[in-house]
Amino acid sequence: MSSHTFVQALLSGILLGCFYAVMALGFSMILGVTRALNLAHGDLIILGGYLGYWLWSGSGLHPLLLVPVAGAALLPLALLCQWLFQRLPEPKELSSLMLTFGLSLLLQNFMLGLWRGEYRIIASEPLTASVRVGSLVLNQGRLIVAAAALILVAALYLGLTRTRWGRAVRATSLDREAAALLGINVDEATRTTFLLAFGLSGGAGVLFATLHYLYPAGGIEVTLLAIVLTIWAGAGRLRSVLLASILLGVIETLTLTWSGPRWRELVVALMLLGSLLARSGGLARSRSR
Amino acid sequence: MALLEGQGLSMAFGGLLALRGVDIAVEERQVVGLLGPNGSGKTTLFNILSGLLHPTAGEIWFGGTRVTNLRPWQISRLGIGRTFQIARPFVHSTVFDNVLVGVTFRSRDHVSRGEDRRREAERLLATVGLAGKASALAHTLSLGERKRLELAMALSTRPTLLLLDELASGLSPKGREEVVRFYGQLKERGLTIFAIEHSFRVLARVADRLLVLDQGAIVADGRPEQVLGSPRVVTAYLGEEE
Numbered sequence: 360m361s362s363h364t365f366v367q368a369l370l371s372g373i374l375l376g377c378f379y380a381v382m383a384l385g386f387s388m389i390l391g392v393t394r395a396l397n398l399a400h401g402d403l404i405i406l407g408g409y410l411g412y413w414l415w416s417g418s419g420l421h422p423l424l425l426v427p428v429a430g431a432a433l434l435p436l437a438l439l440c441q442w443l444f445q446r447l448p449e450p451k452e453l454s455s456l457m458l459t460f461g462l463s464l465l466l467q468n469f470m471l472g473l474w475r476g477e478y479r480i481i482a483s484e485p486l487t488a489s490v491r492v493g494s495l496v497l498n499q500g501r502l503i504v505a506a507a508a509l510i511l512v513a514a515l516y517l518g519l520t521r522t523r524w525g526r527a528v529r530a531t532s533l534d535r536e537a538a539a540l541l542g543i544n545v546d547e548a549t550r551t552t553f554l555l556a557f558g559l560s561g562g563a564g565v566l567f568a569t570l571h572y573l574y575p576a577g578g579i580e581v582t583l584l585a586i587v588l589t590i591w592a593g594a595g596r597l598r599s600v601l602l603a604s605i606l607l608g609v610i611e612t613l614t615l616t617w618s619g620p621r622w623r624e625l626v627v628a629l630m631l632l633g634s635l636l637a638r639s640g641g642l643a644r645s646r647s648r
Numbered sequence: 649m650a651l652l653e654g655q656g657l658s659m660a661f662g663g664l665l666a667l668r669g670v671d672i673a674v675e676e677r678q679v680v681g682l683l684g685p686n687g688s689g690k691t692t693l694f695n696i697l698s699g700l701l702h703p704t705a706g707e708i709w710f711g712g713t714r715v716t717n718l719r720p721w722q723i724s725r726l727g728i729g730r731t732f733q734i735a736r737p738f739v740h741s742t743v744f745d746n747v748l749v750g751v752t753f754r755s756r757d758h759v760s761r762g763e764d765r766r767r768e769a770e771r772l773l774a775t776v777g778l779a780g781k782a783s784a785l786a787h788t789l790s791l792g793e794r795k796r797l798e799l800a801m802a803l804s805t806r807p808t809l810l811l812l813d814e815l816a817s818g819l820s821p822k823g824r825e826e827v828v829r830f831y832g833q834l835k836e837r838g839l840t841i842f843a844i845e846h847s848f849r850v851l852a853r854v855a856d857r858l859l860v861l862d863q864g865a866i867v868a869d870g871r872p873e874q875v876l877g878s879p880r881v882v883t884a885y886l887g888e889e890e
Contacts (some may be wrong), residue, residue: 523752531750533738536700539720540730542753542805546719 367495368616370611374505376495378570378606379588380601381508381563384515385556385590386585387600391532392552395455400585401578402466403433403557405567407564408481408573409474415481422481422569423507430562437557441550463578470575479573486569504566511562516557516597524551591631649712651676651840652697652728652809657706659692659864665711666692668864669706674809679831679841681851681872683881684861690844691733692812693861697842698730699723710809725754729807733814733844735794739787743797745787747772748768750804769804776800776830795835799830810834828853848876 386400397403407429414425440462447454480515486500519525524547530538533547539545567573567581588607605628607612650673653823667689674680684690695701697708699720708716714739715723727792737746747769752853773779776796781789789797795815802810816827831854834841845851851858851872860868860877868875 526749526752530738533740534736536720537732537736537738538749539700540700540724541750541801542721542724543749544719544721576785 363494364616368534368612370495371501372495372612373605374501374608375612376605377505377512377601378566378604379584379608380500380604381511381559381566382513382581383588383592383600383604384564384597385560386582387596388528388532388552388556388559390589391596392528392535392549393455394452395444396452396459396586397556398459398582399463399466399578400459400461400560401581401583403436403560403578404564404567404581405573405575405578406466406470407433407561408568409470409479409564410561411565412481412568412573412617413474413477417527422483422486422565423503426507426511426562426565429565430558430560432520432555433557433561437553440557441553443517445546445549446554463582465466467575467578474573474575474626476574478574479568480572481565481568483569494495494497500569504569507566508563511559512597512601515559518555520598524548528552548551587631591634649709650674651711654693654697655694655707655710655756657696657703657708659689659701660704661732666864667696667703667736670861670864671868672859672866673843674840676808676836676840678856679835679843679854680862681855681858682842682844683848683858683875684786684850688861689864691813692859692864694730694813694842694844697814698728698811714772719743721753724805724807726809727806728811729809730811731795731798731802731813731815733817735791735798737786737794737797737801737882739785740803741786742782743773743778743784743786743789744769744782744827746797747800747804751799754805771802772803773792790843792819795819796825796830803867807839809842812841814846816845816847826848852876861886 374643382404385403386397389395389397410429410432411422411425414420414428415422416572444455445457447458488499490497490499490502519529527538527543527548528551530541530543531545531552535545538548571577588600588603591607592603610630611623611627614623652672652674654670654672654872656805657667657670657672658665668675670689670693672693682690682693696703698716699718699722702717707714707814708714710723710726713726718726738749748765751765751768751772761846770779770782773782776799778793778796778800781793786794787795797811799815815830817825819827828850831841831843843851843855855872857870858868858872859866860875862883867880868878
C-alpha cells in the first residue's frame with residue numbers, strides 16, 4: 360500500500376468513524392443512564408431517515424436542514440418510551456429488552472406500511488460530488504456528514520459538560536443512587552437522556568439516509584453497530600464512543616483498502632475481541648472497580 | 649417532635665423480613681449510634697430512611713414532614729445526607745467535581761453563582777482534609793480518603809441530618825481517631841447524626857444514644873454505658889448460652 364493510498368484510507372476511515380459515533384451515541388447514553396439495551400435504536404435511526412427522505416422528496420430542501428426537523432419529530436416518541444420505561448417491572452435490564460424489542464417490531468411494521476419495502480436514499484446533488492484536497496480525493500457527502508456528526512457530538516459534549524442538566528445526566532449515568540442522594544432528580548435526568556438520544560437518533564437518521572439505502576428492517580445492523588461500539592467504549596462515555604468509532608472506521612477502511620471486502624468483518628471482529636480481552640472494561644474502563 | 653421519626657417500619661424481601669415494626673426517634677443535634685450484628689437490618693433501615701427502599705409498612709417523618717415513599721433526591725433536598733458502607737464517589741471524576749455535584753444540585757440555592765459554589769466545594773474539601781487532592785481522580789484515593797470524600801459529598805447538600813454508614817470501618821487506629829474527630833466537628837456544627845458503626849469504642853466515645861438492632865427489631869435503646877452492658881446486646885452479638 361503506497362503512502363498516498365494509506366493517507367486516503369486513513370482520512371476516509373476518520374470520516375466514517377465520525378458517522379459511526381453519531382449512530383451509536385443515543386444507544387450508549389440510554390444504556391449509561393438506565394442500564395437498558397434499546398433494541399429499537401437502529402429502527403429509530405431508520406425512522407429518522409425515512410422522515411428526512413419524505414421531507415426531502417417533498418420539499419427539495421438541503422438534507423442538512425432536515426436533521427433538526429427529524430430529530431424534533433422523534434421527541435414525542437422519546438417521552439412515550441420514557442413513560443413506559445418508568446413503569447417496567449424490575450429487573451429493568453431484562454424487561455426493557457421486551458419493551459424495546461416490541462417497539463422495534465412496531466416501528467418496522469409502521470415504516471413498512473407507510474413507505475413499503477422499497478430501498479430509498481437521499482440522493483441530493485451536493486452530496487454526491489467529490490472534493491480534491493491536494494492529491495487526495497474525498498467524497499463530499501461523507502465529508503459533510505462527518506462534519507455534521509462532529510457538530511452534533513460537540514454540541515452534545517458541551518451540553519453535558521457545561522450545563523446543569525448535562526451534569527445531572529452525567530452523574531446519573533455514573534451512579535444513579537449516589538446521584539439521587541446528592542439531590543439530583545434522576546427521573547428528570549432520565550427524561551432528558553431519552554429526549555437527547557431520540558433527537559440525536561432522528562437527526563442521525565437523515566445523515567444515514569444520505570449515505571445508505573433505507574429499508575424498514577435496516578435498523579438491526581445499526582443496533583448491532585451501536586452495541587459493539589458501546590461495549591468497546593463503555594456505556595455513556597462520549598469521548599470514548601467517538602474514539603472507538605473513529606478507530607473502527609479507520610480499521611475497516613484500511614482493511615478494505617488492503618485486502619478488499621472479504622476480510623473486513625473478520626478483521627474488525629478479531630480486533631474487537633482482542634481489545635476486549637486485553638482491556639475487559641472497554642476503552643474507558645475503571646481502574647478501580 | 650424528634651427531627652427524625654420512624655414508626656412501625658417493616659421491610660420484607662420476598663419471604664425474608666428484614667425489619668419488623670421498628671420505631672426510631674432521633675432528636676435534633678444528637679449523635680445516635682446504630683449497632684447490630686451482620687444481617688440485623690441496619691443498612692436496610694438506612695436505605696429506607698434515605699428513600700432508596702420503600703418500606704412495606706410504617707411511616708417516616710423528618711422535621712415534621714411525612715417523607716415515607718419520597719424519592720431519594722426529594723429526601724436529600726429536604727436535608728438528609730447519607731454515606732455508604734463502601735464509599736461510592738463518582739470514580740472517573742475529580743475529587744473537586746464530586747463535591748461540586750452536591751453543591752450544585754441541592755435545592756435551596758439554585759441561583760447561587762458558579763464562583764460561590766466552587767468556593768464552597770473547596771471549603772468542604774478543606775474540612776475533610778482533602779484540599780490537596782482536589783484535582784485527583786476519585787479512583788486514585790485510598791479507602792480512608794474515599795470515605796472522607798463521601799463525607800464531603802454528603803455535607804455538600806447542606807444536610808441537617810447525616811446518615812453515616814460505617815465511617816470508621818476498615819480504617820487504621822489512626823484513621824479511626826480521625827473519624828472520632830470528624831464526629832466531634834460535625835456535632836459542633838449543629839448537625840444531627842445517625843451513624844452505623846461496628847466499632848463499640850468509636851460509638852461509645854461519640855454517641856449520645858445507642859440503638860441496637862437484632863434480626864430486624866430494636867433490642868436496646870439508651871445511653872452508651874447502659875446499652876453496651878445490656879445482657880440483650882451481649883446475646884445479640886454472642887448468642888445464647890446452651
